[in-house]
Amino acid sequence: MTGTTPNPVACDDMKLLVQADLDGELDAAASAVLAGHLRDCPGCAALAAELGGLAHALHHTLRTEAAPARLRAALEAQLMPPPAPARRRWRFRWPVLSFGAGAAVAAALVLMVALPQGDNLDGALLSGHIRAMQPGHLIDVPSSDRHTVKPWFEGKLDFAPPVPDLTADGFVLIGGRLDVIEGRSVAVLVYRHDKHPINLFIWPEPGTATGETRRDGYVLRHWHQGGLALHAVSDLDAAELAVFVRAWQGQQ
Amino acid sequence: MNAAFAAAALPHLDAAYTLARWLVREPAAAEDVVQEAMVRALTYFASYRGDNPRAWLLRIVRNTAYDRMGAERRRGEQPLDDAEAFADPSPDPEAALQGREQRDGLAAALAALPAELRECVVLREIEELSYRDIARITDVPVGTVMSRLFRARQMLLRVGRAEEAVKEPRT
Numbered sequence: 001m002t003g004t005t006p007n008p009v010a011c012d013d014m015k016l017l018v019q020a021d022l023d024g025e026l027d028a029a030a031s032a033v034l035a036g037h038l039r040d041c042p043g044c045a046a047l048a049a050e051l052g053g054l055a056h057a058l059h060h061t062l063r064t065e066a067a068p069a070r071l072r073a074a075l076e077a078q079l080m081p082p083p084a085p086a087r088r089r090w091r092f093r094w095p096v097l098s099f100g101a102g103a104a105v106a107a108a109l110v111l112m113v114a115l116p117q118g119d120n121l122d123g124a125l126l127s128g129h130i131r132a133m134q135p136g137h138l139i140d141v142p143s144s145d146r147h148t149v150k151p152w153f154e155g156k157l158d159f160a161p162p163v164p165d166l167t168a169d170g171f172v173l174i175g176g177r178l179d180v181i182e183g184r185s186v187a188v189l190v191y192r193h194d195k196h197p198i199n200l201f202i203w204p205e206p207g208t209a210t211g212e213t214r215r216d217g218y219v220l221r222h223w224h225q226g227g228l229a230l231h232a233v234s235d236l237d238a239a240e241l242a243v244f245v246r247a248w249q250g251q252q
Numbered sequence: 253m254n255a256a257f258a259a260a261a262l263p264h265l266d267a268a269y270t271l272a273r274w275l276v277r278e279p280a281a282a283e284d285v286v287q288e289a290m291v292r293a294l295t296y297f298a299s300y301r302g303d304n305p306r307a308w309l310l311r312i313v314r315n316t317a318y319d320r321m322g323a324e325r326r327r328g329e330q331p332l333d334d335a336e337a338f339a340d341p342s343p344d345p346e347a348a349l350q351g352r353e354q355r356d357g358l359a360a361a362l363a364a365l366p367a368e369l370r371e372c373v374v375l376r377e378i379e380e381l382s383y384r385d386i387a388r389i390t391d392v393p394v395g396t397v398m399s400r401l402f403r404a405r406q407m408l409l410r411v412g413r414a415e416e417a418v419k420e421p422r423t
Contacts, residue, residue: 016398019405023376025383054409058377061358067269071283075265075290079258130287195280 011044018048022055070217070235077123077216078130121231122215124181128188129199129218129233140177149176153187161187161202161228164251171198171244191244198234198244205229212238221245257297260305261290267306267379268313274374275317275367289316307385314371314389321367361411369404372397 014037020026021034038045141152146163153161156178165173171191179188179201186203210223219241221232230248234241268289272282289312302308362373368390375386387394 016402019402020383020398023383023401050409051405054405054412055377057358057412058362058373058408062362062374062378064266064378065270065273067265067286068279068283071269071286072262072265074287075262076258079254079262079294130291 011041014041014044015047018044019051022048022051073216074126074130074218078127121182122213122220125199125201125220125231125233126215126218128179128181128201129197140175142175144173144175146173149173149189152176153178157185157187159187159204159228161189162226162251163189164248166191166244166247166251169243169247171247193234193236193240193244196234196236198232198236198241200248201231201233202228212242214238223249225249254294257294260297260300261293261309264306264309268309270378271310271313271371271374272317274363274370274378275314276320277363281320285317285320286313288320289313292316304385306379307381307389310375310379310381311389311391318367357411357415358408361408365404365407369400369407372400373404373408376401 014034017026017030017034018038021031026034038048141149143149143152144167146165150160150163153176161176163173163176167173171193174190174192174197176190177188179186181201181203184203186201189200189202191198191200204227205224206227207224207229211221213220213222218233218235219238221241221244223230223245232241232245232248234244236244265286268286269282272285272289273279276282276285289309293309293312296312300308362370365373371390372386375381375389381389383394383397387397390397392400
């Protein structure tokens with residue numbers, strides 16, 4: 001086939017070969033045959049030059065775009081297990097330390113044991129929020145009608161979560177589901193503000209503690225109200241989530 | 253299990269996001285698509301036996317993006333494809349994605365291609381995947397990948413020639 005004469009029909013068949021050659025898809029033999037044809041055929045040679053120029057231009061125009069840090073952090077948090085073994089190693093070293101250092105280590109250990117409590121809860125809540133992004137997992141009872149959502153929880157939980165309508169405040173109820181946080185069945189109400197979902201985790205727990213934590217680009221607001229613990233998780237910014245919390249508190 | 257998945261999938265996160273950006277365009281939507289795709293991928297990972305985790309992950313990203321585009325079209329939300337990008341020469345997503353290179357119009361022309369042609373070009377030119385991998389990801393025969401790539405490139409060349417003629421008449 002080397003040195004084929006130009007022939008419109010044959011060249012029509014050639015064009016995908018010209019392209020395949022540029023894409024590095026031809027083996028050496030086929031590539032050599034094609035090179036022979038290109039020497040003799042101005043049409044195919046022009047096509048090869050054009051496609052080559054385009055590949056060059058695309059190469060300079062298009063590049064891989066870095067995934068947002070927030071996305072990467074969320075996925076890493078979700079996939080990487082917390083570094084629990086590190087704590088155990090500390091304990092092994094304890095006996096060889098002097099008393100003073102030992103006390104400091106003990107204090108640090110208390111901190112490390114105390115902190116992960118909230119940390120683990122945040123992690124569990126955040127996992128719940130991220131898990132909910134899975135198709136079909138966001139909502140067990142898809143409804144914007146609180147009179148549908150509220151009864152749905154009955155018989156599934158040993159408490160009845162309040163389901164306020166916050167549409168007037170810009171937070172649209174889109175449904176509810178059950179979730180398990182640290183071994184406990186909890187109610188989750190899902191609201192949406194613009195395109196951002198808010199997962200509100202609710203379970204009975206006396207207390208008055210409130211707080212805000214941030215993790216991997218998500219904001220978590222924690223509060224107690226009417227004998228319930230409430231934890232809102234969203235990728236909204238903190239100020240908007242605070243508006244949500246105030247609106248929710250105001251409805252009760 | 254999660255750690256093994258993370259090791260297989262996270263190195264390809266940028267590639268996944270880039271493909272999602274070119275398919276659904278909007279950064280927030282692309283982020284959602286990648287997140288959802290990762291969750292899907294994690295559930296499939298136990299049964300994954302292949303030797304090309306990148307192609308495997310991109311296939312899931314691609315399918316997730318199409319599910320989303322289909323759902324949005326069914327709901328009658330913003331049209332995501334085709335003529336739209338031509339109508340507006342500098343829509344924000346492309347501008348953000350391409351920065352200063354927006355001017356040369358090549359990125360805009362690519363963004364305006366139908367999705368099934370666009371994805372072939374992105375997988376070939378940005379991800380530098382083989383025809384075989386592209387065929388697997390887009391679920392069509394290799395021959396179809398070749399003809400789609402050819403059509404896509406002809407369309408891009410046509411846009412390029414038109415711009416050339418406007419910008420700097422050859423001497």
